[in-house]
Amino acid sequence: MQDTQNITLICPRNDEESLMILKIARAIHLKTLISGQPHGARLEKEKNLLARILETNPETTTVVVVELPGPKIEAELEAEGFRLKIIDHHRYDDVDRMQKLSSLEQFLELFKITDKRLDELDFDAKMVRAVGAIDRGFIWELKNEKLTESERKEAVRYYRALTMELGEERREREEDAAQDAWEEREERDGVIIVRSTADDISIRDALSFIVAENYPDTPPQTLIVQGKHRMYVQESKFAKDLHAKFGGFTFGRDACWGIQRDDHKLPSLDEVLAVIVK
Numbered sequence: 001m002q003d004t005q006n007i008t009l010i011c012p013r014n015d016e017e018s019l020m021i022l023k024i025a026r027a028i029h030l031k032t033l034i035s036g037q038p039h040g041a042r043l044e045k046e047k048n049l050l051a052r053i054l055e056t057n058p059e060t061t062t063v064v065v066v067e068l069p070g071p072k073i074e075a076e077l078e079a080e081g082f083r084l085k086i087i088d089h090h091r092y093d094d095v096d097r098m099q100k101l102s103s104l105e106q107f108l109e110l111f112k113i114t115d116k117r118l119d120e121l122d123f124d125a126k127m128v129r130a131v132g133a134i135d136r137g138f139i140w141e142l143k144n145e146k147l148t149e150s151e152r153k154e155a156v157r158y159y160r161a162l163t164m165e166l167g168e169e170r171r172e173r174e175e176d177a178a179q180d181a182w183e184e185r186e187e188r189d190g191v192i193i194v195r196s197t198a199d200d201i202s203i204r205d206a207l208s209f210i211v212a213e214n215y216p217d218t219p220p221q222t223l224i225v226q227g228k229h230r231m232y233v234q235e236s237k238f239a240k241d242l243h244a245k246f247g248g249f250t251f252g253r254d255a256c257w258g259i260q261r262d263d264h265k266l267p268s269l270d271e272v273l274a275v276i277v278k
Contacts, residue, residue: 004030004111008057011066012041015205016162017104017135020128021066027121028111031057035068039202040260043070050080064110066103071095085110089136091243091250098254104132130155131162137252138235139212140219156209163205170201178206189277192222193269199227204258208234221276223269231266232258238276245275 009025012018012035025032033056035041043049043065053060063077064085069092074084087106088097099106107113108128115125126147133141134155142152163171181196181203192211196203204224211222211234219235226232233242239250239257246267248259259266 004028006057006059006061007031007064008033008053008060008062009064009066010035010043010046010053010068012037012068013166014038014041015135016159016166017102017131018066019162019165020104020131021107024107024113024118024121024123024128027123028113030111031060037068041068043068043073046073049073050077053077053082066107069095069097089251089253091240091254093247093249098250100136100253102132102136104128104135108132124158126151127155127158131159134159137255138208138219160209171206174201174203174206177201178203178210182207182210188273190221191273191277192220193225194222195225197227199229202226202230204232204234223272223276225266225269228264229261229266230258231272232256233272233276236276238278241275242272246272 007030009030009032011021011025011032013022014037022032022034033052035046037045046052046068053063060082062083062085064087065074066087067090069088071094078084086097087103087110089099089101089103089106091098101109118125118128130142130145130147133145139156142155147155177196177198181194185192185194187193194207203226207224211220221236222234224232224234233239234252234256236255236257240254242248242257243250246259248257250257
Protein backbone atom coordinates (compact mmCIF):
# COMPACT_ATOMS: atom_id res chain seq x y z
CA MET A 1 0.00 0.00 0.00
CA GLN A 2 2.69 2.46 -1.00
CA ASP A 3 0.34 4.49 -3.23
CA THR A 4 -1.78 6.51 -0.80
CA GLN A 5 -3.82 8.53 -3.29
CA ASN A 6 -7.05 6.58 -2.76
CA ILE A 7 -6.63 5.91 0.96
CA THR A 8 -8.07 7.68 3.99
CA LEU A 9 -6.68 6.94 7.44
CA ILE A 10 -9.00 7.29 10.44
CA CYS A 11 -6.98 7.50 13.63
CA PRO A 12 -7.41 8.95 17.13
CA ARG A 13 -4.82 11.20 18.78
CA ASN A 14 -5.16 9.96 22.32
CA ASP A 15 -1.83 8.35 23.18
CA GLU A 16 1.82 8.18 22.20
CA GLU A 17 1.38 5.37 19.67
CA SER A 18 -1.45 7.06 17.77
CA LEU A 19 0.50 10.33 17.77
CA MET A 20 3.47 8.52 16.21
CA ILE A 21 1.21 7.00 13.56
CA LEU A 22 -0.19 10.43 12.72
CA LYS A 23 3.29 11.94 12.42
CA ILE A 24 4.35 9.28 9.94
CA ALA A 25 1.05 9.53 8.06
CA ARG A 26 1.66 13.25 7.60
CA ALA A 27 5.20 12.59 6.38
CA ILE A 28 4.00 10.18 3.67
CA HIS A 29 1.16 12.56 2.67
CA LEU A 30 -1.57 10.16 3.71
CA LYS A 31 -4.99 11.80 3.88
CA THR A 32 -6.08 11.52 7.50
CA LEU A 33 -9.27 11.97 9.48
CA ILE A 34 -8.26 12.52 13.10
CA SER A 35 -10.72 11.36 15.75
CA GLY A 36 -11.02 13.56 18.81
CA GLN A 37 -12.14 10.67 21.02
CA PRO A 38 -10.20 9.65 24.14
CA HIS A 39 -9.35 6.06 25.09
CA GLY A 40 -12.38 3.86 24.64
CA ALA A 41 -13.05 5.38 21.22
CA ARG A 42 -15.66 3.72 19.00
CA LEU A 43 -16.31 4.19 15.30
CA GLU A 44 -20.04 4.64 15.84
CA LYS A 45 -19.31 7.77 17.89
CA GLU A 46 -17.84 9.51 14.84
CA LYS A 47 -20.61 11.78 13.56
CA ASN A 48 -21.25 12.21 9.83
CA LEU A 49 -18.48 9.71 9.14
CA LEU A 50 -19.18 9.05 5.47
CA ALA A 51 -19.32 12.74 4.60
CA ARG A 52 -16.13 13.42 6.56
CA ILE A 53 -14.27 10.60 4.79
CA LEU A 54 -15.16 12.01 1.39
CA GLU A 55 -14.38 15.54 2.56
CA THR A 56 -10.96 14.34 3.73
CA ASN A 57 -10.26 12.56 0.46
CA PRO A 58 -12.88 12.55 -2.33
CA GLU A 59 -10.90 9.81 -4.10
CA THR A 60 -11.17 7.38 -1.19
CA THR A 61 -11.59 3.72 -2.08
CA THR A 62 -9.76 2.25 0.94
CA VAL A 63 -10.29 3.26 4.57
CA VAL A 64 -7.69 2.31 7.17
CA VAL A 65 -9.11 2.42 10.71
CA VAL A 66 -6.80 2.54 13.73
CA GLU A 67 -8.14 1.42 17.13
CA LEU A 68 -11.71 2.54 16.54
CA PRO A 69 -13.73 -0.67 16.73
CA GLY A 70 -17.22 -0.66 15.30
CA PRO A 71 -18.30 -3.78 13.38
CA LYS A 72 -21.71 -2.35 12.46
CA ILE A 73 -20.28 0.87 11.01
CA GLU A 74 -17.48 -1.06 9.33
CA ALA A 75 -20.08 -3.19 7.56
CA GLU A 76 -21.96 -0.05 6.48
CA LEU A 77 -18.78 1.45 5.02
CA GLU A 78 -18.10 -1.77 3.12
CA ALA A 79 -21.68 -1.70 1.83
CA GLU A 80 -20.92 1.79 0.47
CA GLY A 81 -18.13 0.23 -1.56
CA PHE A 82 -15.11 1.05 0.57
CA ARG A 83 -12.36 -1.47 1.20
CA LEU A 84 -11.54 -1.56 4.92
CA LYS A 85 -8.21 -2.25 6.61
CA ILE A 86 -8.33 -2.59 10.39
CA ILE A 87 -5.32 -1.81 12.56
CA ASP A 88 -5.72 -2.75 16.21
CA HIS A 89 -4.32 -5.00 18.93
CA HIS A 90 -7.05 -5.15 21.58
CA ARG A 91 -9.77 -7.58 22.55
CA TYR A 92 -13.14 -5.88 23.07
CA ASP A 93 -16.57 -6.96 24.32
CA ASP A 94 -17.98 -7.34 20.81
CA VAL A 95 -14.95 -8.07 18.63
CA ASP A 96 -11.51 -9.65 18.96
CA ARG A 97 -8.79 -7.49 17.41
CA MET A 98 -5.86 -8.95 19.34
CA GLN A 99 -2.62 -9.07 17.36
CA LYS A 100 1.01 -9.82 18.22
CA LEU A 101 2.15 -6.56 16.67
CA SER A 102 1.30 -3.13 18.06
CA SER A 103 -0.83 -0.81 15.95
CA LEU A 104 2.23 1.25 15.04
CA GLU A 105 4.05 -1.85 13.85
CA GLN A 106 1.02 -2.92 11.83
CA PHE A 107 0.83 0.54 10.26
CA LEU A 108 4.48 0.41 9.20
CA GLU A 109 3.97 -3.07 7.79
CA LEU A 110 0.79 -2.17 5.91
CA PHE A 111 2.38 0.81 4.20
CA LYS A 112 5.71 -0.98 3.67
CA ILE A 113 7.65 1.63 5.63
CA THR A 114 11.11 0.27 6.29
CA ASP A 115 13.71 1.56 8.73
CA LYS A 116 15.56 3.06 5.78
CA ARG A 117 12.38 4.89 4.73
CA LEU A 118 11.82 6.16 8.29
CA ASP A 119 15.33 7.59 8.29
CA GLU A 120 14.70 9.21 4.90
CA LEU A 121 11.59 10.82 6.39
CA ASP A 122 13.74 12.28 9.22
CA PHE A 123 12.55 9.88 11.90
CA ASP A 124 14.85 7.88 14.14
CA ALA A 125 13.88 4.35 13.10
CA LYS A 126 15.10 2.78 16.35
CA MET A 127 13.02 5.16 18.42
CA VAL A 128 9.93 4.67 16.26
CA ARG A 129 10.28 0.91 16.64
CA ALA A 130 10.75 1.40 20.38
CA VAL A 131 7.42 3.25 20.62
CA GLY A 132 5.77 0.23 19.00
CA ALA A 133 7.53 -2.13 21.41
CA ILE A 134 6.51 -0.08 24.45
CA ASP A 135 2.90 -0.10 23.32
CA ARG A 136 3.13 -3.83 22.68
CA GLY A 137 4.63 -4.85 26.02
CA PHE A 138 5.62 -1.66 27.84
CA ILE A 139 9.11 -0.88 29.19
CA TRP A 140 9.95 -4.51 29.88
CA GLU A 141 9.49 -5.27 26.18
CA LEU A 142 12.47 -3.06 25.30
CA LYS A 143 14.77 -5.72 26.70
CA ASN A 144 13.65 -7.99 23.85
CA GLU A 145 14.62 -5.39 21.25
CA LYS A 146 18.08 -4.94 19.76
CA LEU A 147 18.83 -1.87 21.85
CA THR A 148 21.70 -1.01 24.14
CA GLU A 149 21.03 0.13 27.70
CA SER A 150 21.59 3.74 26.69
CA GLU A 151 19.24 3.32 23.72
CA ARG A 152 16.56 1.88 26.01
CA LYS A 153 16.85 4.94 28.23
CA GLU A 154 16.72 7.15 25.17
CA ALA A 155 13.59 5.29 24.02
CA VAL A 156 11.82 6.08 27.29
CA ARG A 157 12.74 9.76 26.94
CA TYR A 158 11.50 9.73 23.34
CA TYR A 159 8.22 8.14 24.39
CA ARG A 160 7.72 10.63 27.21
CA ALA A 161 8.43 13.51 24.83
CA LEU A 162 5.47 12.29 22.79
CA THR A 163 3.40 12.46 25.96
CA MET A 164 4.37 16.12 26.30
CA GLU A 165 3.10 16.75 22.79
CA LEU A 166 -0.28 15.43 23.85
CA GLY A 167 -0.33 18.20 26.43
CA GLU A 168 2.24 19.37 28.97
CA GLU A 169 -0.44 20.08 31.57
CA ARG A 170 -1.93 16.64 30.99
CA ARG A 171 1.40 14.95 31.64
CA GLU A 172 2.12 16.97 34.76
CA ARG A 173 -1.33 16.36 36.23
CA GLU A 174 -1.23 12.68 35.37
CA GLU A 175 2.23 12.22 36.84
CA ASP A 176 1.34 14.08 40.04
CA ALA A 177 -1.87 12.06 40.47
CA ALA A 178 -0.05 8.81 39.69
CA GLN A 179 2.70 9.55 42.20
CA ASP A 180 0.15 10.41 44.91
CA ALA A 181 -1.73 7.18 44.23
CA TRP A 182 1.50 5.14 44.20
CA GLU A 183 2.52 6.46 47.59
CA GLU A 184 -0.79 5.22 49.01
CA ARG A 185 -0.55 1.78 47.36
CA GLU A 186 -1.16 -1.46 49.17
CA GLU A 187 -0.16 -5.02 48.39
CA ARG A 188 -2.46 -7.96 48.80
CA ASP A 189 -1.51 -11.54 47.97
CA GLY A 190 1.31 -10.33 45.73
CA VAL A 191 -0.90 -7.87 43.84
CA ILE A 192 -0.08 -4.16 43.97
CA ILE A 193 -3.29 -2.18 44.39
CA VAL A 194 -3.33 1.49 43.45
CA ARG A 195 -6.36 3.73 43.88
CA SER A 196 -7.03 7.24 42.59
CA THR A 197 -10.09 9.47 42.85
CA ALA A 198 -9.09 11.37 39.68
CA ASP A 199 -11.88 10.96 37.13
CA ASP A 200 -11.05 13.54 34.47
CA ILE A 201 -7.58 12.22 33.60
CA SER A 202 -6.01 8.79 33.18
CA ILE A 203 -3.08 7.89 35.43
CA ARG A 204 -2.47 4.42 33.97
CA ASP A 205 0.31 5.42 31.61
CA ALA A 206 2.20 7.54 34.15
CA LEU A 207 1.71 4.92 36.85
CA SER A 208 3.11 2.23 34.57
CA PHE A 209 6.40 4.14 34.35
CA ILE A 210 6.54 4.36 38.15
CA VAL A 211 5.97 0.61 38.43
CA ALA A 212 8.69 -0.03 35.83
CA GLU A 213 11.16 2.12 37.77
CA ASN A 214 10.49 0.13 40.92
CA TYR A 215 10.35 -3.29 39.25
CA PRO A 216 12.89 -3.08 36.39
CA ASP A 217 13.32 -6.83 35.93
CA THR A 218 9.96 -8.55 36.47
CA PRO A 219 6.65 -6.70 36.13
CA PRO A 220 4.24 -7.31 39.03
CA GLN A 221 0.50 -7.75 38.78
CA THR A 222 -0.91 -4.27 39.33
CA LEU A 223 -4.57 -3.48 39.95
CA ILE A 224 -5.54 0.14 39.28
CA VAL A 225 -8.87 1.57 40.41
CA GLN A 226 -9.34 5.06 39.04
CA GLY A 227 -12.32 7.16 39.89
CA LYS A 228 -15.73 5.58 39.64
CA HIS A 229 -15.68 4.21 36.12
CA ARG A 230 -12.22 2.85 35.26
CA MET A 231 -10.29 -0.19 36.39
CA TYR A 232 -7.22 -1.96 35.05
CA VAL A 233 -5.13 -5.03 35.81
CA GLN A 234 -1.68 -5.04 34.22
CA GLU A 235 0.93 -7.73 33.64
CA SER A 236 -1.36 -10.59 34.55
CA LYS A 237 -1.76 -14.07 33.08
CA PHE A 238 -5.43 -13.80 34.05
CA ALA A 239 -6.30 -10.84 31.79
CA LYS A 240 -8.36 -13.01 29.44
CA ASP A 241 -10.18 -14.54 32.43
CA LEU A 242 -11.08 -11.03 33.61
CA HIS A 243 -12.34 -10.18 30.14
CA ALA A 244 -14.46 -13.34 30.01
CA LYS A 245 -16.00 -12.63 33.42
CA PHE A 246 -16.44 -8.84 33.39
CA GLY A 247 -16.12 -7.74 29.75
CA GLY A 248 -14.07 -4.65 28.99
CA PHE A 249 -10.97 -5.06 26.84
CA THR A 250 -7.53 -6.62 26.87
CA PHE A 251 -4.28 -5.17 25.53
CA GLY A 252 -0.54 -5.72 25.80
CA ARG A 253 -0.84 -9.09 24.01
CA ASP A 254 -3.54 -10.22 26.44
CA ALA A 255 -1.38 -9.49 29.50
CA CYS A 256 -3.45 -6.46 30.56
CA TRP A 257 -7.17 -5.89 31.09
CA GLY A 258 -9.26 -2.78 31.47
CA ILE A 259 -12.87 -1.78 31.86
CA GLN A 260 -14.64 1.57 31.58
CA ARG A 261 -18.23 1.90 32.71
CA ASP A 262 -20.13 5.17 32.42
CA ASP A 263 -22.77 3.77 34.77
CA HIS A 264 -20.07 3.33 37.48
CA LYS A 265 -20.96 -0.37 37.84
CA LEU A 266 -17.43 -1.69 38.06
CA PRO A 267 -16.65 -5.08 39.55
CA SER A 268 -15.56 -4.87 43.16
CA LEU A 269 -11.95 -5.14 44.26
CA ASP A 270 -12.64 -8.51 45.88
CA GLU A 271 -14.32 -9.84 42.71
CA VAL A 272 -11.27 -8.94 40.63
CA LEU A 273 -8.80 -10.31 43.19
CA ALA A 274 -10.73 -13.59 43.24
CA VAL A 275 -9.87 -14.00 39.56
CA ILE A 276 -6.20 -12.95 39.61
CA VAL A 277 -5.05 -14.46 42.92
CA LYS A 278 -4.68 -18.23 42.65
